[in-house]
Amino acid sequence: MNKILVVDDEPRVSMGIKNFLLSSDLNITYVETALNGFEAIDYLRMDTFDLVLTDIQMGRMSGIELMETIYMEQPNLPIIVISAHEKFDFAKKSMRLGARDYLVKPVEQEDLLRVVRKVLNEKEEIGKKSLELSKWKREKEKTEALSRNELLMELVTERNLTKRDYKELIAELGEQIKGHYLGVVSIRLGLNHGGFSNREITLQDRKLLKYASINIMEESLSEWHGLTFNGFGNELIGIIQLNEQEMSGQRFHVKSQMHLIGQMIHMNLKQYLNVETTIGMSTLHSDIFMLPKLMEEANTAAEWKTLHPSNHVFYYEDVLAQENLSVVEWMAKVDEYVQGLKSGLDKPLPVDTETMIKPLRELGQSAELFNSYFGMLVYRLYGLMLEYGTTNGISLQRFDPDVYFRQMVGEARIERLREYIQETAKLVRLLVKERDQSILARITGYIRLNFRNPALKIQDIANEVHFSTAYLSYLFKQEMKKNLWDYVTELRIEEAKHLLATTDKKRYEVAYEVGYESPEHFGRMFKRYAGVSPAEYRKEGQGGLG
Template sequence: MYKILVVDDEPRVSTGIRNFLLDSDLNISNVETALNGFEAIDYLRMDSFDLVLTDIQMSRMSGLELMETIYMEQPHLPVIVISAHEKFDFAKKSLRLGARDYLVKPVEQDDLMRVVRKVLCEKEEIGLKSIELSKRQRDKESEQTEEMSRNELLMELVTERNLTKKDYASSVAELGEQISGHRFGVVSIRMDLSRGGFSNREITLLDRKLLKYASINILEESLSEWSGLIFNGFGNELIGIIQMNDTGVIGHSLDIQSQLHLIGQMINMNLKQYLNVETTVGMSTLRSDVFMLPKLMEEANTAAEWKNLHPGNKVFYYEDVLAQENLSIVEWMARVDKYILTLKTDLDSPLPVDTQKIAKPLTMLAHTEELFNSYFGMLVYRLYGLILEYGHANGISLHRFDPDVYFRNVAGADKLDYLNKYIQETAQLVRVLVKERDQSMLARITGFIRLHFRNPALKIQDIANEVHFSTAYLSYLFKREMHKNLWDYVTELRIDEAKRLLTTTDKKRYEVAYEVGYESPEHFGRMFKRYAGLSPAEYRKEGQGGSG
């Protein structure tokens, strides 16, 4: 059974559509109507819907603004636009925001039925796919994979080492013809986004996103002959999957190895030429087995890390790294990276950190002073970098954790005695930093909401922008720390303020509604009763001792 939301500021229109849909054969159980975008958002935050039909031209919040909010908060919810405007501009903007169709008023019933049926049938097909997956004993995470974006799916292919070949093949199949090469390689592209653009100015957070988006477009064009798939990695990293056929690439008579060198130099050159962005490029070897992508991702990362040893170079190839005389340095760097990742993933654990795993290889090198100092330095500076990554804590000096300070006047193998303490203190400090950061961010989040909850146009993106978080991490952090949904918190503030106004002032219901962030007194009444258990009038009467 389907649940649909109709949004139109003409009650006659929304009621007509509602009755028509309920009388149809489309297996629709419920149709809610909203008079404006603000009411619609409240409905969407409280309940789950299968489809939204919305007008474009509405007071205060237009249909386009409503669609932007839906896109940010429920990107998979289908929307159909029904509007009196025939302008191509409106249709184009609607479709760009993800509208499934655009109908012009007055709408023919046959057209409305056709479009709604098509969208619901597509939704049903997706549901049937999920059922089929569950029959093959897919767990919840695999079901969520069905809805993964292309970026998330590609990230899984290059990072997830624990998938079975059957699951991996299923993920590859979802990408269809995008994965079709005979040989595969992975590229790690690490961009310096501190400054850039042709003005070479400091880059803001918004500009970084735009630069990453532009970089993806440039690289997809640059690597089209190699069927390059470019997507976002973590932080300022882009990741590319290169595909080559045994017959070579049209227009390139170079051998495979030369083509790899051409690709690396092209990536670096094009991003510098078109965006004035400095990059470090790490390139893996080529493998014929697509299941080796996680291993190739490790190779690309290892190659890129050689920037630390050769700061003058821009492009690094894993095969060149292997050719270096001291291969064990590569292995050590990979081991350090893995250890740092383990520390980051165990931040919630109160237990002491296991230091033996990382200290034992250093013990074996203690007799070789030059090599020992090199390995030791790589480790402790990566640990210090972990501290700096999480910022500053109130009243705690980070300067003493600088390896030059912490290990000053400590010679040779004696450094190993200090290393255990350094790692334990580092882990403890990072836990404090993360906790303080999250608590500080939560205070900023709740403070911002308390200042702006009366604004009916408040969006999750507004709150996320205040603390420079993604909307997904904002929702996760808020739920984890506050033990409630963010929008439940906003509604509770609105209802609490409404209770105060009802019991301490003589303001009319519509005045209270507008003051606490509701566009419609009727919608305010429904929301108040849902959260308070009484209507506003009943609550006021009860607050006045039951007097009439």
């Protein structure tokens, strides 16, 4: 059951090859013909083919250019070149671009049959081997992932392990535990809704989202030699590993690191998967035996979400002091204040700072309590900036509290806080105004600007949003429920309908204007999507003129 695409600007040649292949014994069920490279690309984007036969010398887009596009979008699709040119350079370049054979016109039917049979048989054998290999690899990867997950879970949950047990676990993990200081992160994923359509998530999609979340977590924690694995239910667990150099300096710097890590995890999962999270972070410890205790700390920190639903990141060291009710009230006050800043973006600047500064002044006699209250406020404000700033290409490094308030104490820090709050409010307003549309909106926006270009390639669109072509296609299909090239074609046909209904332009003019090189090909595509020919559409007044 093979499908073939024949590309030649001589209709007599392409139809001759089509009829010959359909009458052969090669189990070919369908042969499509295209008069140029642009038509061929359209067909390849709409349908799946097993083989392409193409001429080299064609108008507007040569066979070499067509092969370059196929090599970029479907690198495993076999190609046979049939050309009147015997030049070695053509054959050499064709082979470099993946051509399986190069036949010179006029082609003997026996030669064509032999070459096509050989390529189709090879493709079938490769498909069988690939299927068997992929099954084996999937099972192997699944087994290895389960084993790794179980080993890491044992490290963070089992309290009765001996030093020998730990050494054996670490050896089995391949020396992945190697940091001087260790911390544990508990990430609770909100998987009831997600994706850029924010729709309700099915059980199967939850598994996919959780798998994708692990990949993003691993990327987010790579700077800190992070290990990410599945917890129970919708929980992911991360182990952070810091070396002596990263831990050097004051305690304030360590807190800054931990808050930054938590905010980065939250924002990356929100930005790339639109998944809400609650993140609990433990303290850091140099003893691997403390991992179960650090796991408990991370879970305890995450549980504070019930008291502070608007927060996303909870650091255990901040939670320690919260046995005191006044600290709990302060956290609620901080939450309320930050929510007020978010909801009051349309109100004039400067914002009120005295609401937060007055209570801090009253804590001046207790340095430890003051530092705790002060840290909760400034890190919450910093998190607000990260929330709006991570997708805008704006560096927020200077607003890191560890940098902004460096070597400041007492009244100087209070006065600097006034500026920090005002700058936060000002910057967040700017970021809200300048923030790009969602990634999906950027993709569709780019396509709408460029769909009239007949040479539009998936790589052009992927480059616009800095995605791989594979992930771009997956994301578009997942969110839009249609193939990306179907979307492009629909835009072209809708624009053609508009031109047919509102102008006197001839069919070939409309075809060229919406991105088709051939009026005949435009006619076929129009009828495929609109159900009638361009002439029938104009005659029947389906464009709104009727």
